[in-house]
Amino acid sequence: METSDIYSVLKDFSSGLQSAPSPSQVMWLICNTVEKTGLNDCVVYNADIESEELTQVAAIGAKVNELQQIIDPIVLKFGQSIVGNAALLKREIIVDNTALTPNYVVDGDICASELSVPIIYDNTILGVIDSEHKEPNFYKQHHLLLFKTLAALAAPWIGNPKIPDLYLTRRKTDRQQASIKYGLHFDNSQLKQVTIDYMQESFRLFASLSHDEFEEIMKVFLKHYSKPYPFKHISVLDKMLAKHNEDFKRFLCDRVKDLVKLSMDDIFLPSPKTQRYHFIIEHTYINPLNDHQAVADELGMSYSTFARHLAKARAELIDFLWAKLHKDMKTVAPIIE
Secondary structure (H helix, E strand, C coil), X not given: CCHHHHHHXXXXXXXXXXXXXXXXXXXXXXXHHHHHCCCCXXXXXXXXXXXXXXXXXXXXXXXXXXCCCECCCCEEECCCHHHHHHHXXXXXXXXXXXXXXXXXXXXXXCCCEEEEEEEEECCEEEEEEEEEECCCCXXXXXXXXXXXXXXXXXXXXXXXXXXXXXXXXXXXHHHHHHHHHHCCCCCHHHHCCCCHHHHHHHHHHHHCCCHHHHHHHHHHHHHCCCCCCHHHHCHHHHHHCCCCCHHHHHHHHHHXXXXXXXXXXXXXXXXXXXXXXXXXXXXXXXXXXXXXXXXXXXXXXXXXXXXXXHHHHHHHHHHHHHHHHHHHHHHCHHXXX
């Protein structure tokens, strides 16, 4: 890659930092920036000072599945592996022949070269940017300069974020509450806290719907999401719920709202490639702006482009919800019956 191209990529990275609302998204931005330079491997580790552990939180290449999630994330101790040594020593490490390096840890395919650069802010280790390549002697000074520059630019945004991590703070609370109410992370202790009858009935209701019916219901539900009780705008579902008491209706409405928020985080928030979908769903339905044009303007899109992205994001979210509910019906419903 030419020097001028690297400068262009770094310029885009700097611009991208302005709209990255969380340290996690900054780390994904690092990986996607590295990918633009032609490298096909990059993993960013987050550092936990108290436990002295490094956890893979962002990546490109074979470490990422189609939902932009890390596959089998590795956790390393400070001093363990080349990555762990970069963190412990707070210095960059280039390895030209991993066969000669006793600290090399295999993550997937065995590679010959590795480059690890720590992310440091206020003399505190925040994480490590790591890349591996099958060819020996692969990483050169321009690779090192690129990684060091990315680490330096990203460090203030990770160590002292300009924008509070509002999404993740809110979502953490959502997950805790939803886990208690609905057993979204099912184990025996949490199931004891679930209202068994309501859970069973909600699964029966979902099971009675076809995919097309579910899709139409969710489209209307999303449209009225910000209102206190969206179900009253869905005539088909309102009739189905007529025999139920008000407590169950509120339970089901809250459950679907929580599932929407948690699911959109799971599929859209982790990667800059899909974060525009997260923004669109968030500000079209969850915390809506004045109108659709306002959302398009915030993203710098034409209205027609926004409409296409909205349709795609909504379809992916609904399909994800459908799949999750039916998976839970198979794995959870038998337990609570």
